[in-house]
Amino acid sequence: MASVPAFAPRRDEPVFARLAIIGIGLIGSSIARAAKELNLAGTIVLADRDAAVRQRARELDLGHAIAETAAEAAVDADHVILCVPVGACGEVAAEIASELKSGAILSDVGSVKGSVVDAVSPHLPEGVSFVPAHPVAGTENSGPDAGFPSLFLNRWCILTPPEGTDPSAIAKTRQFWEGMGALVEVMSAQHHDLVLAVTSHLPHLIAYNIVGTAEDLEAVTQSEVIKFSAGGFRDFTRIAASDPTMWRDVFLHNKEAVLEMLGRFNEDLALLTRAIRYGDGETLHKHFTRTRAIRRGIVALGQEKPETEKLRKD
Amino acid sequence: MASVPAFAPRRDEPVFARLAIIGIGLIGSSIARAAKELNLAGTIVLADRDAAVRQRARELDLGHAIAETAAEAAVDADHVILCVPVGACGEVAAEIASELKSGAILSDVGSVKGSVVDAVSPHLPEGVSFVPAHPVAGTENSGPDAGFPSLFLNRWCILTPPEGTDPSAIAKTRQFWEGMGALVEVMSAQHHDLVLAVTSHLPHLIAYNIVGTAEDLEAVTQSEVIKFSAGGFRDFTRIAASDPTMWRDVFLHNKEAVLEMLGRFNEDLALLTRAIRYGDGETLHKHFTRTRAIRRGIVALGQEKPETEKLRKD
Structure with missing residues (x-):
């Protein structure tokens, strides 16, 4: 990867000394690629419960090490990101809890936040912060091969830290996502x-x-x-x-x-x-006219190119 | 335009000596651009009921002449394409009927075909064929500036000629759309x-x-x-x-x-x-799994690139 020009500035100093990614799908493997390429973490350890996925992650040379279990990956990590389906977050948190070191920041990437906070919080050891994250980015593809490092570039990542979360843990998590080119916003899980x-x-x-x-x-x-x-x-x-x-x-x-x-x-x-x-043509026409405004807002914000531009490129 | 390499082969001989396009929006202006660039018509006359649109069409140098009225544009035309909203087709057909020469082929580009056939057929003069067409192509943009000549390239155009339509009129209409790079299919309006x-x-x-x-x-x-x-x-x-x-x-x-x-x-x-x-997670999972099949069909047919490919280009 060293020969490919980075899509975002490469850091001189990593944000986290040791990063653990649990779950090597589209999101997990994209984080691993971005973090490695941009030097956002000194050591990156990945884990997946599926042996075939772990094998594929080794072949793809994702991160620096592939652990056999989530608990093993979490040992000594400064930042642990759960990249598993929303319904599995509580279970994985329970599994790794005893391995989390004091000062570690636990995070996730789930598309739902309230239930993840409810499921993970009871397992959180003293001295560990939980900063839930949701990168609003994705493609139609899944699995370790589907990931790519610029997936989060110019995409929003929403952090939903529970009340009372250590502000420095929030700041570090923000720094990490901004390091991958994401735009970060903080709001309540609800x-x-x-x-x-x-x-x-x-x-x-x-x-x-x-x-x-x-x-x-x-x-x-x-x-x-x-x-x-x-x-x-x-x-x-x-x-x-x-x-x-x-x-x-x-x-x-x-x-x-x-x-x-x-x-x-x-x-x-x-x-x-x-x-x-x-x-009733008038009702239809009125409705179809007012929906154009939101589209103009999206194009103006640069979240999407107008369609003709994309077509012309083909 | 001569310096731009054509996106489809330019014809030595035009398909139609004289082409009339009624309505200069996204579709009408795209047809005008493609037909001129690819020599699909010897002379291209456009008309629009909106004076500002006619003026803009002149500035854009669309076709060879801009007529003041639809009837004027239809005079002596071999192929007349109604590029107006579906609800206006009958009215425009009535307006131009007396100007249509024997042997002319009338067509349209409406997204609904049954009602257009019903609305246009009563006005069809003896000796004029009606070959309704629907190019399944478009963008979110409207108006004469939105058009571009390759809009129909590799897109389907559906012809719905009423029973008894002169086969040579169907063949010529097919030739015209294929000339613009479209894939043509014939089916009933219903x-x-x-x-x-x-x-x-x-x-x-x-x-x-x-x-x-x-x-x-x-x-x-x-x-x-x-x-x-x-x-x-x-x-x-x-x-x-x-x-x-x-x-x-x-x-x-x-x-x-x-x-x-x-x-x-x-x-x-x-x-x-x-x-x-x-x-009921099982019902959801089952439903979400079977919908992937249609997507694979669309990607396999080349009607769309997988999303990651598009993202990587950005």
Whole structure:
């Protein structure tokens, strides 16, 4: 990697002497790659409960060492990041708790924060800080091969430290994510779960749902759906190709916020459905006009290029 | 444009001596650019009912002439393409009917075909063929500036000629779209409307709806929605930024098929909602796993690159 120009400044001094990454999927392997390339940690140890994944991580030369167990990886680590599905965080925290040294910072990358805080906090030893993190970045691909070091570049990472968390632990965690090129924001776990319910969880559920609906049709074949997907459907299929286990856990663990958003979504959809049924073009046009504003905000913020620009590149 | 290498082979002989394009938006201006660049028509005349758009088309040097009215543009044309919202096709057909010469081929680019056939057919003069076309291509942008000549390259264009249409008119229309790099498929208007209801119309409605839902929240600000849109929401905003008039007409004119698909979508969503409410992780995981298959089909067909490839390019 030394010959490849870094996508972000390489640090002279690492943020953490020893970093442990538990779970070597898309996110875990991307952190390992970024941290190594940018010198964010002196030693990087990874662990995964799947032996085949550990083997692949060795072949990919991720980090500096691959541990056999999460507990082994956590020994003497200054920063431990749980990169496992949301539903597994509590269990892994319990498993590594006795190995965490005083002063260590425990973190995670889950897409739901309230339930992770609830599940992890009881296992937290004295002297260890918990700074939950959620990098709002990803692709449709999973596994150790899917990761790449610039995954977090210019993407938001939300930290949701519980009240009373040591400010220096928050500052170090921020420094680490900013070191990978991320933009860091701090908010409460509860607010995070509400924001993400609408910007991420509901869109995923809707995408999974519509792709399922399309698969079940009798009058339209699957090959036709695939062929003519450029009309809008294609974008939904990318979202609906995300990791099933991760997303199952997201919905089970952010249930209240997702159900609340789903309720609102359904009410609004009933209104549009009614407008279509009764030929109310004015209601449709009004609705379709006001939704353009949010898009302009996203393009203006540089979180996305306008589509023509991307098309022209092809 | 002569100095830019063509994205598709330039023809020695044009397909049509005289081409008329009625409506100079994203699609109309893209056809004008492609047809001129690739020599698909000897003379290209454009018309638009909006004087400011006609003026802009002159500044952009689109085609060879800008007519004041649709009727004027249609005079002596071998191929006339209606590039107006679906709901305006009948009216424009009535307006130009008396100017259409015998042997001319009338076409359109509407996203709904059944209602366009119904609206246009009564106005069709003796000796004029109607070959409805739907290029399944577009961007979030509208207007004469948004067009570009390679918009149709490797995109499907569906022709839905009514029974009894002169086969040579169908062949010429196919030749024209293939000349712009499109892949052409022929099917009935009714089947088209069903296929597109699921691959395009329903996704657009859902996207418009979810963006509207997000805008109305009190607990989450619009700026937060914009900031953290990378989690999935962003893709919906692109779709929900499409032209409001075009989409109003699509829903009003493909009402039955869209309502049918909406019904199925709602039934499926009720099932997923119930699984979330009762913590049925198995149902969720099963559903999220089978939706990956369609995505693989789309990537395999080359209609879309896997996401990581796109990200790595940035």
